[in-house]
Amino acid sequence: MTVENQLFGYELPFPRQDLYVALIAVLAFIPAVILLNALVNGVMNLFSTKKIFLLSPRGDTIIFKDFRGNVPKTSTEVFFRKAKFWDGAGKDAPPAFHVDGVQYLHVKVGGLYWVAVTRDNVSPSLITELLMRLYWICRDYFGYVSEEVIRKNFLLVYELLDEVVDYGFPQNSSTERLKQFVLMEPLIVKPRIPGGGAMKLPGGATGPTEVIKSVLDTDRTGAKEEIFVDIVEKLTAIFDANGHQKSSSIVGAIQIKSYLSGNPPIRLGLSENLILGRRDQRMLSSYGSDADVVMLDTYSIHESVDAERFDSERVLELVPPDGHFALMNYRSSRSFRPPFRVYPLVEDDMYSADKLTLYLRLLAEYPATKTATGVEITVPLPRSVQRVHCETDAPNEAKLLALPGKGAFEQSAEWRERDRKLVWSIKNLKGGREHTLRCRLTVEPGTVESTKRDYGPIMAQFVLPGKPSASGLDVRYMKILKEEKNYAPSRWFRVVAMANSYQIRPH
Template identity: 25%
Template sequence: MAASAIFILDLKGKVLICRNYMGNVDMSEIDNFMPIMMKREEDADLSPVVIHGSTHYLWIKHSNLYLVAITKRNTNAALVYSFLYKLVEVFIEYFKSLEEESIRDNFVTVYELMDEVMDFGFPQTTDSKILLEYITQQGHKLEVGAPRPPATVTNAVSWRSEGIKYRKNEVFMDVIESVNLLVSATGSVLRSEILGCIKINVVLSGMPELRLGLNDKVLFEITGREDNYAVKPLIWIESVIEKFSHSRVEIKVKARSQFKSRSTANNVSILVPVPSDADSPKFKTTTGQAKWLPEKSAVEWNIKSFPGGKEFMMRAHFGLPSVESGELEAKRPITVKFEIPYFTVSGIQVRYLKIIEKSGYQALPWVRYITQSGDYQLRTN
């Protein structure tokens, strides 16, 4: 239960509009609110809750208005404040700005809205997109159309309008896993985790019900993929720096894919840091292309297609004004970006996607699995 009554006051405490939802409080109780507030301002004590006897005033201030909820019961204060802020959002959606003038100019609409957003102290429809369907207004006048039941009764939702129809009914689902990895300079895994999400693009007529089934958690436990399952690095990087005299350095990078050969990583990008004063770059790769990014002080090695179980090499030669100056720089990690389609690290699978709609049409569900790099770093010596 939220509130017995809601008041909207001007800055002097004058009631602009109010709504008594439960009838268990004397509406004149609001007269005590502003004197208490003025005294608290003098004492620098502006608590969000004002108490007078057994009456509690929960208030917020917006522009030149006070929105005040009154209750005499042990009310969920967080719910009340959430409702008051939501009420402000609704008014702004209707009137573009909420201030004393907009309340006075749209008195009828405001009262109608206050009547719909709460019923006997319980919040009801507070979504402006639903409210706009049956409480409309032009200028300062309320449009009165054919009688229509509240959206909550008809199960209307703000994110989907009625009467949607497609020529071809389909559902496209992406199961996406991002792998975060941090490897120390000695090769030990310091952090390894999977973050997953399911994205659905629905092209379905009417108001269908969708039921999604995933593979059983028991399967994860049997295969050793419990909550503490450690992710094996999908792409492993080793780097070696060789110095030749005081003016030349060679960086050798070896990349190895540690997933099965039936999968392929696409658009692999390996960013290898080099000393900021390096120049005259020369590259040699067994696959892909390497390029010098002076603004990042790094070499970017791009491999368009990296099959599982493969190993590739890249060598980069640089000139250096002074090898010693490069040694003073902080060691930055190698970062890797990639995407592996039709593959999940966790082993999660969509077992079924049932589409239930009263018209009984047939629909095609399409499921795609993608594993991609998240924060994927390997520290260097």
């Protein structure tokens, strides 16, 4: 036994200097990892922002998105006060300035302040470029940008923000790419003629807010006096190939169509556990859990409604204008229970090196008392795919004739070669059911692996009527304020969920 192979009197199975070399390597590795992590975070922080908001020339907050929650809640007021009274001489504030350790970067275009806020030492040119890109994206969607346009399309603006910026980091600012994922249609607002005014409607409103095109029938049922109240919600969700929900949001509207003679005032009471925007966050502690509340991030109500009473009592009261109109538009970013899950799987064909088998497994995860209509699963396929042969799990025609309610499981699969899309359609789908589509793909030689990587994203379309709504919002009661004996008009309350951008990203 030699001294060189001993440590504190114990024999080592290797030379002692090898142990010293290993310890030195470990001690050098740890600081290197810490330094590299700090360097990466520093580079990433050059591109990050903590808040983005849009302000009107009067300082009203039109759009507000907080990505990290680590900058003051009063940042909108601080920015506007500084920007409006920069030096007391009426000069514009510089594009970038800081107050109490918070960086404010902004551009003023379209008559609005586009502002980004952060505590990090970011690159001003990159952030102002991001703000300008947001402006041009809105202009591409709406034709032009103004305060009225943004207010009427604020739900769509939030959808665009979610795709462009992820957790404060810019992701995608290409309008063409965004149109593949953001499918909500913009509300076109005609430019106002200088000196002209908007046409007045009953109740003092200057026009109804945006109406999501309803899939519900609002034709007369035969009653002389009746009113339709619909909660229509469009669901946005992104899933991975394992069915895990990565992100979600809801845009919805309370829509009314009235056939009441004389247009009497109406009063609607909404859910008592309704939390409205950032101002009501402090009320969460009064509820047992987050699951007991209905949270709306942003909302807009008809101009005829008393906003103060709605904030305090959750009551909407107005004289309904003629025609179909939106009483309230709203957006919620809380996660919801998805009505559908799609599990894609691609396997090699054991008999041919130039063929693949694509499986799509569809689960209807809503109660059996509900039935979805117009279910359509669309799978974009790359140009390497030459032929597609599909097999559904629908019963054959002989069995279908013997089933009660023929057509309840009616489904089809079609390969639209011109559009490079595989479309799987199910006419009616009852809750709790599961269906599988099997497709054999013939691909160009040598493109099997690239085909596996390049298909998707898978899109789902559906219409799902029935309570409860995905957001949890509900109408507790409706009163028709007409003093007339034995006046009992028919009231119709309906809820429907639709797919807005319901995606499964397999890669």
